Structures are given as C-alpha cells and as structure tokens.
Amino acid sequence: MFQARGYAVHSATTPLVPFSFTRRDTGPNDVRIEILYAGICHSDLHQARNDWSNSLYPMVPGHEIVGRVVEVGSDVQKFKVGDYAGVGCLVDSCRQCSACRENLEQYCEEGPTPTYNGKERGSEQLTFGGYSDQIVVEERFVVKVAANLDLKAVAPLLCAGITTYSPLRHWKVGPGQKVGVIGLGGLGHMGVKFAKALGAHVVMITTSPGKGQDAARLGADEVLISTDAAQLAAHAGSFDFLLDTIPVGHDLNPYMALLKRDRTMALVGVLTDTEPLAGVSVIIGRKSVAGSAIGGLAETQEMMDFCAEHGIVSDVEVVQIQGVNEAYERLLKNDVKYRFVIDMASLADA
Amino acid sequence: MFQARGYAVHSATTPLVPFSFTRRDTGPNDVRIEILYAGICHSDLHQARNDWSNSLYPMVPGHEIVGRVVEVGSDVQKFKVGDYAGVGCLVDSCRQCSACRENLEQYCEEGPTPTYNGKERGSEQLTFGGYSDQIVVEERFVVKVAANLDLKAVAPLLCAGITTYSPLRHWKVGPGQKVGVIGLGGLGHMGVKFAKALGAHVVMITTSPGKGQDAARLGADEVLISTDAAQLAAHAGSFDFLLDTIPVGHDLNPYMALLKRDRTMALVGVLTDTEPLAGVSVIIGRKSVAGSAIGGLAETQEMMDFCAEHGIVSDVEVVQIQGVNEAYERLLKNDVKYRFVIDMASLADA
16 A cells, blocks of 8 residues: 545535545556546536435546556556556456456446446445546556657546547448537537547537537537527438437437437437437437447557547646636536646645 | 218317218229228327327328228239238338338338328328228238238237337347337237247236236236336346337336346337436446337338238227227227227128
8 A cells, every 4th residue: 555645525515625545556467657637527526516426435536547657567468667558437347247248348237446436346445536646557447548649638538538439439430421419518529529530521519609610620510509490400310320418418309300210319428317308209210319338448448549540639728736626616617628637747736 | 083981080079970081093003992900009099189289180090901902903013802901000102212212111201191190192182091991002002911810900910010020120139039028008919929929038018917917928928017126126237128118208217227238228109208318327338219110011011921920910809980989988098908900891880
C-alpha cells in the first residue's frame, strides 16, 4: 500500500475537497500510472451528487484517465516504464462470463468493477478514480496511448470517445450512410468526429441553432434543428443510424420518424427514463430503439489506435483541480466546449 | 360494379348494422372471393370506434378474410375458380418503393392501401373489409389457402398469424433459443404456436395465473407470471427473444430485464404510447426495443404454407354476423379464446 492524493466528495451535498488515501502496491500484472489528465464526465457529477442512488463515499471521481507508466509488475507484457497509458470506466470484471469471454467486459454478467464508486472484486475496499495523482490497474484494463496525440485531449476518449465509437462500429456505420448525432456535448462532439472519420454523411441534430457553425467545424455535413417541424419533416425516413447522446429524459418519437425502415437509434447518454415511446414509432418500419454502454478493452484500444491514425481527440477546456467544483457548476449549464479536463499537475499545489 | 352486402358502422358511437354497397367488377388481375369467414381483430374495434382518430365512415371492418374464389380475371395466374383464398390487412401498395420491391408491402413508403378504413389508390372510393359477402382483390394481394386446414380457424392467420410469424422469422427464432411471448390473446396464442413450431423453448409470459393450463395446451414449455417479482428475477437475462403482444400501453422495463445481452423485444400489439422506457433498460446489455407490423404478401403465403405443413390454425369461437356487436363487447373484456370469427353464411339471414 502507498499513500495517494486526490480530491474526493464525502456526501451528496458537499463539494470536492483534498483527500489522502491508500492504493494497493503494484502486483505482478499491474501497472502504476502517474495521472497527467483526468476528464470530467457528466456521470462524475451524477455520482458525486448521488443522482443514481448508488453512491459510495468517500468518492474520488474520474474515469477518463491519461498518464505515464511509472512502474510495471513482473508479469506485465504490454507496458514499460515511460509509456503513455489510459484507463477508462472499468478496472476489473469477472473474466469468466460470456461477455468477458467476448471482450465485452462492460457487460460482464457479474457486473464490472467501476474505476470509482465501486468495490474491488471480493473486497470491501472502495475503488478511487482519476482525480488523483496515481492509480494502479491490472494491465488488461489499461490501454496504450500513442505519443503523437495531445494527451490532455485524449483523456475524454476513455469514456466519451469509446461510448460513441462502439455503437457506430457495432451498427456498422460507414460510407454511403446518412448518420445523425443527436445532442452536441461531450459525447455528441465525439460522435460527429467518429461518424465522419468512418465515412458517413453526418447530420448534427440539435435544439440549438447556434451550434451549427461548431458542428461544421467538428465535421458535420449538415445541421438539423430538431425543434423545427419543417426540418424534421424534410429529413423523415432518411437516416441509416441515429446516435442519441442526450443525457436527460426526452421524447424519442420525433427522432424515430427520421429513421429508414429496419434501422436503429442507439441511446448512449440517458440512463434514466425517457418519455413514453409510441408503439407506432417502432412498429411502422420495423425500427429499433437500442442502447450501448462504453466499450470493451479490446475495442477501447482499437478506438485509441483509430484516433492516432486519424488525428482525433476531444475538444477540451483544461482546468486546475482547485477549480473542479466551479467546473461542475458550469457543466450543469452545458457551459463547456466540449469536455473539461483536469490538469493533475495542479494537485501539487493543493 | 356489383351490389355487395355486409355490416358497417356509421360513426364512432353506433353499432354495426346491415349495409349495402358496391364493389368493383373483377378486373384482369383480380379475383372475386365469396367470403366464408372473417376474423374479428382488436383493431377492428379500435377503428370502428375511432380510437386512432383516423376512421372513415361508413366502415365495413374485417381484414382476416377466408373464402372461395368465384371469379378470376383474364390475366390471373395463381388462382382458379373454387380455390380457397385469404385476404389480410392490405389490398394494394405503390409497388415501386424499396419496401414494395423487397416484398415488404406493409411498409410501403407511400402507405399501403388497407383492406378497410382506407381509400382505393388514386381514388376517393372507400375500401370495405371482410364483414361482407364478397370482395374483389388483385391476385398479388391474395394468398392461397390449403384445403386441408379448418377454414374458420384459418381466418385469423391473415392478421394475428402473420403479425406474430413475421417477427419470429425476422429475428431468426429457432431451436436452442428461449423465447418469451408476452400476453395471451389473439396475437399471443399464435405467437406461442409459431415459436414452438419453429423449435424454440417457449415461455408464455402473462399477468394471469389462470392461463397456465391453456398456455401448455398451446405449446408453451413454461409459464412466467409477470406480476411475480421472484419469477421475473429467476428468468432475468435468460431470453433470446421476446414477442410483446400486449395491445395497450404498459411498462416495457421489467420485460427488458429478461433479455440476454444483444437481444431484442419486438412490439406487435401496442400502437399507442408505452410507459417511459428507462435508458438503462437498453444501454446495459446493448438491448433493443423493436417493432414489427404484419408481413408482406410473400411472407404471408410462406406462413400459410407453414401452417398447412404443421397443422397450425387459430383457436376460434364462431359467431353469427348478427352477434358482432355483442362479440365486440366481449372482446373488450378479453372474453374470447382466442379469436372471434364471423361465419359469413349468417349474412344470408340478415
């Protein structure tokens, strides 16, 4: 065990404050990572404030982690000291179930071990996330990060990136397809970049007319303002795939009308209730409302390699750890383009 | 034109009454059918009472039609006088769109022509359905019915049958799979029969403990009482496919928890709003809520042939046309096992 430092929240109603805690020593299959950057995911805020009624305190949030390997266990094969490495939402899983055997650890039938707000497998020890100076993770749950990428802008790929990349791949988005990305935030801006890089004709679907220029810069070929009934009607029945990144409950039916027959809209942002779904929205045209959660480790590595090849990173605003509570308040107002990333070097001043 | 007789409803609040009207003469590609039996579909009742706000009066309901061919046009190839024939929910479509070209006329992008409560293509002439003595339909929209089947019990195959057969085939239900049929009514009892005949392990999922014995008789291997939390928990994550035949708005989430990862629940009964869908119900396990509408003509013929081969028909209660209003009232109370069929010979006494 060694002493680690970070920021933690101690209850649903208190701010993040400096926190000291212990982490396990580097085991034979582990890598110890000095954390350089940690992205702020909307789910950090949900869990810090116990919005999902499953919070464990003290909680050190952060599951978009990029850093430098500072120690490797004796059996580690993929990493050496000095490598750049990433850790996402998961740090362990059962490894036995059909999902784990298919490299879909995020759907582990016994429940994967979350990077924070969980417990180490077979233990009461809480897991602590990326708002901290170091983390120790088994190499199977660590991905390699290419040195040619802007590291601070890589961090959000570990959650926002893989969450949008995985469904685009699963539903085989590619050239010749018209793909809509609904909602322009941390997830949506990555969805636009990936869908474009995969060769699709990309339509950014947003309620905000002001986001059009940004959408074009991110790679969108068109912008569809979803509050405009005429625009919705003009695009009816024309989409091959929709990626719905809206993080709060909303009406799915107007979007379902945009899909071609036999096509799918995948939800990735909303864990809570949507508004009522009309049966006719799926029955007429044999359409599907599906969902997708992050990605497995193999696919996360594939995404990282894809990003290195295509020069894809997130659009980020860097903050210091001392400003994390203010960043949460701005996130609540969608006042970020498009992801906050904490420069963990600032922790030295905490 | 010739004079036809049937029963019609003239407004949302009046009963079905005897009605005389004209039908077109038999064109070169048409067959004229003497109607022997007409099933009563729940949607007949919805449309008679304008529940979907799209009713056209006078309305002669009925889209589960079985009869005998009494005249064929000069270019008709599939039928000869004396053949048994069936007509379902559609009597025309555009024939040009991608759906029509793929034999999925039910998803015709210009909208198929319904057997009743619609208008003939390019005309203001209302279409009139099966609660009548004869019907004239282009042969493309007529299926052949094998003489070895019990004709009165064949009628519901034209809607309840194809509505359940098509999704079971589309989602490739077969041996080695555990399939749930939700709701035991006109659709559900056909879903059980087809899923069993396709080789699946079939679980009847119902709120009514009393339906267990019937489910077994229909071919179900197990019965799951969906109001019993312990039974739901015992079956969690175990189904390869769910066919949801419930005809009214309901909560989808408890059923979604029954599915394995990457599997689908198909809605076929509810055209109106469901209760709110939780994002987590599809995101965790990458599941899908889909829908399916009846079937195309080629698949309807395939189903008829499948039924002839496997000896599958509906469980019906035969009524006289004079009792149709009483049958509607009983249908509202689910007081039928499992489909009313009108013996159209009774029309001679009307």
